[in-house]
Amino acid sequence: MTRTLALQWTLVALVMLACLLMPRAGSAVLLLPLQGRTAALSAPVFSKEGMVVLGHGRIGGSVLILPRGTVPVWRLLANGIVPLAVPPTLCAAAAAP
Numbered sequence: 001m002t003r004t005l006a007l008q009w010t011l012v013a014l015v016m017l018a019c020l021l022m023p024r025a026g027s028a029v030l031l032l033p034l035q036g037r038t039a040a041l042s043a044p045v046f047s048k049e050g051m052v053v054l055g056h057g058r059i060g061g062s063v064l065i066l067p068r069g070t071v072p073v074w075r076l077l078a079n080g081i082v083p084l085a086v087p088p089t090l091c092a093a094a095a096a097p
Contacts, residue, residue: 020085021084021085022073022085023067023071023073023083023084023085024071024085025067025069025070025071026067027066027085027086028054028064028065028066028085028086029064029065029066029067029071029083029084029085029086030057030062030063030064030083030084030085030086031057031062031063031064031065031076031081031082031083031084032057032059032061032062032081032082032083032084033061033062033080033081033082034080034081034082050067050068050069051065051066051067051068052065052066052067052068053065054066064086071083
């Protein structure tokens, strides 16, 4: 019984984490390339897919994009790129002092 309960809580936690990290249409997305896949992150690829490049992420090789439609999550994952949702508060411009 205890193992079943632990498994259920683990599944709930994984689903909640996936809901938080899955990109949403219209919000910024951080693309993290897996090892050796940085060539896949090029501007022509993004413009063809309807994505606007906002800049580079803090993690080496990562790119911050703004999709115009839905994010092709499974296609990105198949190409070795992990898309992560970025909260709007982290993308807002800094206020002038």
